[in-house]
Every structure is written in C-alpha cells, then in structure tokens.
Amino acid sequence: MAEADPRIDESETTAATEKGTPEGSDTKQEKRRKRKKLVLMILMPLLILAGIGWYWLSLQGKVSTDNAYVKQDSVSITAEITGPIAEVFVKEGDQVKAGDPLFRIDPEPYRIALEDANAALAEAQANVTALASDADLSGTDISAAREDIAFAQSRFERQQALWERGFTTKADYDAARHSVQQARESLKAAQARQSEARARLAQGAAAPGRNPRIAAAEARKAKAELDLRRTSITAPLSGQVAQAARLQVGQMALTGLPMLEIVGQESTYVEANFKETQLDELQPGQPVRIGFDAYPGLELKGHVVSIGAGTGSEFSVLPAQNASGNWVKVTQRVPVRIAIDEDSPRKLIAGQSVEVTVRTED
Template sequence: MSADQSKQPQDDTAKPDDAPKKPSIFSKPLFWVVLVVVVGAIVIGSVLYYLDARQYETTDDAFVDAHIVRISPTVAGTLKQVADVDNRHVEAGRLLAVISASGPEARLSEAAADVKQAEAQFEQARAQVAAAQATRDQAAAQARGPLATAAKAQQDLARYEALQRIDSAAVAGQQLDAARAVARSTAAEATAARQQIGSAAANVEVARRQVTAARAVIEARQASVRQANVTLGDNRLTAPVSGQVVNRQVNVGSYVGPGTQLMAIVPDHIWVTANFKETQLQRMKIGQPVMITVDAYPDVKFTGHVDSVQRGAGQAFALLPPQNATGNYVKVVQRVPVRIEFDVKPGGPDPRKYPLGPGMSVVPTVKVR
C-alpha cells in the first residue's frame, strides 16, 4: 500500500469537521415574527370568540312541543263514517267521525212526542182555567139575587124590630115572626151563594196551578229533548281545534267506547321546550330573542323569543322524584324547561309552512347580553 493511499481516508474523515454548521430555525428572525403573528392572531381570535359566545346560551336538549288534542267519543257504538284526513290539515268544526245513532235518535223522537203531549196538557189546563173563571162569574151573578134578598130581609126585620120597640102594638107578632123567618131563610141562601162563589174561585186557583204544573212539564220535556240532542250530537265527532290529524287508529265499522282514542290533532300553535342547565339561566329573561335551528331543516333559521321559564327542574315533577337524603349524594347540574315561542317576521321563515311537530329536535340559541 502506497503512502498516498493511506492518507486518502484521513482526508475523507476530516471533511465533516471542516464543513460549516446549518443555522437553527430559532435563530431566524422570520420565525419569531411568524410565531408572534400566529400567537397574536390566536389570542385575538379567542378573545373575540369569547366576547361573542358569552352573549348567547344554547342547548341541544330541546324539542318542538304542542298541546296534542286526542279525539275520543263519550258514547259507545259502531263507526259508520270516518273522514279520510290522515296527516292533513283540518279546520275547527270539521266532521271527523260519526257513530251509529239508532238509540239516541229513538230517544230524541220519544222526547219530542213527550213535549207535544205536555203542550196539549198545557192547553187543556188553560181551557180549564177559562171554564173555572166562567163558572165563578156565573156563581157571582147568581148570588146577586139571594144577597140582595137577604139584605132586604135584614132591613125589613130591623125596621119591624125598631117599630116594636117604639110601640109594641105597631107591628103584629105574627108579622115580626114572618120577617125573622124570611131573614133567616134569605141569609142562608146568601151564605150558600157565597160558598158557591168561593168554591168557583178555588176551582180557578186549582186550574191555574194545573197550568203552572203543565208549563213545568213542558220545560222538563224540552230539557229531555235538549239532552237527547246532546246525546245525538255526541255521535258526531268534530275537530275542536285547527291542526293536522295524526295517529288515526280506527276505520269504518270499528266498535268504540267512551274514552277510546280515535285519532289526534296537532294544533297549529307550536313552540319549543328547551331544557337549559340551571347554570345557564342567570341572565336569561322573558322576551329575549332566540335563534332556532331545526335538525330537519338545518339551513333554515327560525326566530323566536323566550316566553316563560318553569319554576322547578324537570326531576321535581317526575313520577318518582329523587331522594337526596343519602350519604352518597353526588351533585348533578339540573335542567329547567324554558318555553320558546316562534316569531313570524316579515321576510323570515314561517314555521306554519313547515311540517314541524312535537318531538322534533331543535337547537335554540338565546341572546342573553
């Protein structure tokens, strides 16, 4: 091996030591400039996000809600007509179902016949009043003669007795006895005439009471007719509110009883029930604006406002409220239902034009600042 060859490796191993070192990235001013700009942007963005986010309270534990109206009959029978309105909008008063009404119709006819009978009895009682009044008037007219005769006999007797006291020879005893007999006889006839008048007047009063009783019977029969009409009307089921018919469970020919649910109606008036954490209610007030996003229509931004806040967490109204009087209690943030009403603003979306119904998930965002 030559001397030149032995020096070759030593020269090669010396090259790395002689090469200049690469400068560190931390020593470059541009790195620090970029780092400061990025950190500043993050800090500014975080501050701006915090300042904006602190103005709102939101939750995904929220649903569309409504007072669902359940249609049930109050009488039993077989359905002979059911409107074909599944998932359709109906107005209040729309006929939904008809129950066979042979029994109520018969009772209505019977009640109407009873009314006519009572009216006939009433007219008969009025006629009896007129007849009794005529009898009373006739008795009064017939009593005028006996009363006048009795009065004249009493006057004659009084005159004879007065003359006798003045002069006992002025009036014969036989004549005085005859006057007394005539006075007694005419007085008895007058008493009988008065009794006939009293009896006729009593008959008039009885007839009038019969008229009153007949009028009461008519009113009772008319009440029966009204009750029969109500019963007959109960066989016709109409929509009590405007809304969409859902959950139909019967068909023509189905036998139903009182309380059997035939269908339900979701009213046009709906709202949002949002279960916010109790820690989110500090600045929440009635009337604050709300932005509502429905999961079914994520691109539609509905608007609303806070209508009310329930006084009590949801667990307080549970069937079995929790008992926290134990040694292993763990505090859990409770949720409080908040009712949010939809607003219809010019140019904004109208929730009535969308098929929104109870149970649909929404995300409300309340502006609290």
C-alpha cells in the first residue's frame, strides 16, 4: 500500500487543486450574470408594455387638462359723478358686505345744486299760481271789448242815419266807423291774450296732470337728489377689496374711472380650457376632481356646469383671420365652467392654476 503509484496521487491532487482555484468560481459568476441579463432583457419590455397598458387603461373614462384657473366674479367700482374723494372707509384686502360704505365724494357742490333745484321748483309753482289768477285768463277784457263793440256799432249806426240825411259831417261819420273797427280789434287782442294764458297753464301729454314748468323743476330736483346720494359709494356685493391704489383722500374721482375691485368670495368656480378634440365625451353634470398647484395634496370635488359657446380665439379682442396662404391648423380651446361642490380648507384666489379631471364614464 505504501508503494502506491505516485502518478495517480498527483492527478487526483491536480484535479482537486483545479476545482478550488478562483478561475472556476469566476466562470460560474459570469454564467449567472448572463442569465440575469437575459431575464432583464425579456422582463423590461414586458414591464414597459404593462406600464403603458396600465396608464392607457387608467385614462379611459377620464378627460383632464392643466389649462384651468380659479375664477371669481368681480365688480369694478366706478364713480357715477365727478368730484374729489373726501373720505375712504376701506383699504386693500378688506372684507366687505353688500351695502357697506366704500368711499365718499365731497357732497357740498351737489348739496348746493339741490338747494338751487328747490328754489327753481318754488319759482315754477309761484309762476303757475300767478298765471292762474291772471286777468287775461278770467275773460274780463273780452267782455269789455264786446261791450265796446256794441256801443261803437250803435253810435256808428246813428251817424250813418244822420249822414244819409245830411245832418252830420264826414269826419264824425268816419270816426264812428273807425271806433267800431278798433273795438273789434280790441276783442281779438283780448281773446289772443286769453289763449296765451291758457297755453301757459296747459298740461302736456308727456306729463299729464302737471304743469310743464313744475314738471321740469321737479325733474331737476330729482337729478340733484340722485347726484347727492351718489356721493356715497357702497359695495354692491360681498367680497374682498382689491386694486384700491387710486382710493386716496383728495384723489379726483371721474365718471367711469375704476377706483377699486370687489372680488366675490361666494361665486368661486373653475374655468378649464379643454381641447376641442376632448369635447366629444364632455357633458354638463359630470363629476370633476380638482387639484391645486398652490396646495399640493388638496383635491376638491366639482361638476361640469356648462360648455362654452365659442372658442377662446373666437371671443378674443382680435380674432384670428385664417384666410391666408400660410394657414396652419391649430387645435382650439373651449372654456368649460366647473362648479366647486365643497368648501375648501384653504383660501382660493382668483387666477390660481388648477388641474381638473372629468370622469366622463359617470
């Protein structure tokens, strides 16, 4: 046994040594890496296709856009009369209720105008009273003129009889005839004065039951009272004061010039501009999820209220004119109004960017 073949022992030793060398282990690891690469090469396209399929399925029954903004009804407050601002009751960012005073224009010139209108009305009333008691209106001059005609006619007839007998002169005869003519002219003048007096007291069809002079004076007074009331400007709706830079004491308020804005807080909604290719499935009443760029994680419920009657470009100040040789078709956007169905825990500001998703399957 001790003299065994040394060649056999050396071969066994060599084989055992080769099995335990690092070169053998590297070969196995390389094979494993190749298998992993092969698996990854097969799985990656499958995973990508699965992700695309999942994303496509998730989009079914939904229409979304990030071209959407928070809208709030606002009113531009302008002065209806001209004058310097005497008092200011609000400032930028204040919350006001409908009917709250905003600012006041100096009322003194308009108070003086009201007093002048009252004086004009009193004068018109006095004139009407005087006209009602005018002698021309009573008809006394007409009666006197008729009596004068009768007397002149009788005298003329006597002079005519004497003239025919030759017992009077030509001068007396002509004087009697002239007296008759003068009496008739006096009657016509008295009748004209009576008609003129009645005309001054007449009532026109546009203001039945009132004298025109009194009606004009009353209208002037009403205008003065209206202007005086307009010196105090109040809020037409509840909301927040904005753009109040011009609201300073001493600033001249001009008719039609905006002095401030009131943004209504109770009329918040979303205006989303969808592509015209997305309108096929949109209908009023569909539920909407609203996300806010300013408040990550905040999501509110809403619903579609209405779809716009025209595209944004159609109602722009300068509508696009496509009758040109280099015309390029552009997908148009249509505004869709979305109501917010729940109260927001965060303040919503007009103009905020939002992302809306409409569930068209519902």
